[in-house]
Amino acid sequence: MTERDNRNDRDNRSARNGQDDELERIETALLLEGIYQRYGYDFRNYAHPSIYRRIRHRLKLEGLPDISSLLGSVLRDPDAFRRLLSDLVIPVTELFRDPEMFLAFRRDVAPVLRRLPFVRIWHAGCSTGEEVYSLAVLLHEEGLLDKTRIYATDINEDALQRARDGMIPIDRMKQYTRNYQAAGGKRDFSAYYASNHGIVMLKPFLREKIVFARHNLVTDSSFNEFHVVFCRNVMIYFNPQLTNQVHGLFYESLAPGGFLVLGGKESLAFTPMAERYETWNDTHRIYRKQL
Ligand SMILES: C[S@@+](CC[C@H](N)C(=O)[O-])C[C@H]1O[C@@H](n2cnc3c(N)ncnc32)[C@H](O)[C@@H]1O
Missing domain, CATH: 3.40.50.150 (Vaccinia Virus protein VP39)
Incomplete structure (x- = not known):
């Protein structure tokens, strides 16, 4: 592979990653909007890096390929929503913390x-x-x-x-x-x-x-x-x-x-x-x- 091929390969990969990030951002916004409209919980203005991590974790556990599939399941199945909810709220605490x-x-x-x-x-x-x-x-x-x-x-x-x-x-x-x-x-x-x-x-x-x-x-x-x-x-x-x-x-x-x-x-x-x-x-x- 020439130097130019390497550069093209790198550029293509980073364009694909950029597109994946953009899709993930759009799907996440749709998921949070769906949760708000269906269940009244408003996570739309939660910080996105933490929300992404939680959603990816839930996708793995549910064996789902992407956030759009999770949206479908959460909208139709209140139990699926409750499982996701338990990821979105982070209950970590302790007695006399700090x-x-x-x-x-x-x-x-x-x-x-x-x-x-x-x-x-x-x-x-x-x-x-x-x-x-x-x-x-x-x-x-x-x-x-x-x-x-x-x-x-x-x-x-x-x-x-x-x-x-x-x-x-x-x-x-x-x-x-x-x-x-x-x-x-x-x-x-x-x-x-x-x-x-x-x-x-x-x-x-x-x-x-x-x-x-x-x-x-x-x-x-x-x-x-x-x-x-x-x-x-x-x-x-x-x-x-x-x-x-x-x-x-x-x-x-x-x-x-x-x-x-x-x-x-x-x-x-x-x-x-x-x-x-x-x-x-x-x-x-x-x-x-x-x-
Ligand atoms: C990390 S815990 C902090 C618990 C405790 N304050 C401490 O510092 O040890 C965050 C808590 O905030 C709650 N929480 C998140 N979003 C909330 C909201 N919109 N309204 C009320 N509580 C919320 C979560 O359910 C979770 O119990």
């Missing part, structure tokens, strides 16, 4: 909450509830739980049901105990759970102040005024337009002086809301709505 953030919350936010007569907290995208129970433990230790109501919401009903059950696999408890201690935990962590036959049940008193409910950040509106909104590791899956929309929802839902807590890889910087908050703890992404 323990230093909880430590910072304990040190920098709890004293402000202590001055309020009651506290309303919204955990948006709470998944299976580990983050919410972690907060309940922290508030209990800070003497704040009794006057607090936590609204914990997610798009995923299966995850919410697991959250309500308050069960944790026992093999994770070593890691969680370390997280609890690194988060400034003040007791023996085993005071907060009972274990039986390999299953850990969180103590029921932690649940008493939590309401678990379905809420879709993309299509549902604000439902109360809160002193704190947690939304961690959810908007990383959204495109900038959707992220800005959801920041508008949180701004509307926060009382003046309320706190917004984001995930470690998220930030208010470069969003239209940046000017309307004070950065309370930059490292741990804690912001305070201007008074």
